[in-house]
Amino acid sequence: MANPRNRLTDIDMPLYEYVCRKCSHEFAVAMTINEHDKKRVQCPQCNSTEVARTLQPFYAKTSKKS
Numbered sequence: 001m002a003n004p005r006n007r008l009t010d011i012d013m014p015l016y017e018y019v020c021r022k023c024s025h026e027f028a029v030a031m032t033i034n035e036h037d038k039k040r041v042q043c044p045q046c047n048s049t050e051v052a053r054t055l056q057p058f059y060a061k062t063s064k065k066s
């Protein structure tokens, strides 16, 4: 019973929440940390890239470095 969906849950896909500085639209984007580094987040409503993070990302698992 190898469920392929189990593989997907292994990928860290935190949800980033943003608020648009231009139209105040709040939205969430799910992406990997790598994507978050490279990607320009755009407001889905007015396409502005002037967005600010609202909350810390939700991690499925916490990896604390000691």
Ligand SMILES: [Zn+2]
Residues within 6 Å of the ligand: 020, 021, 022, 023, 024, 025, 043, 044, 045, 046, 047, 048
């Ligand atoms: Zn906007």
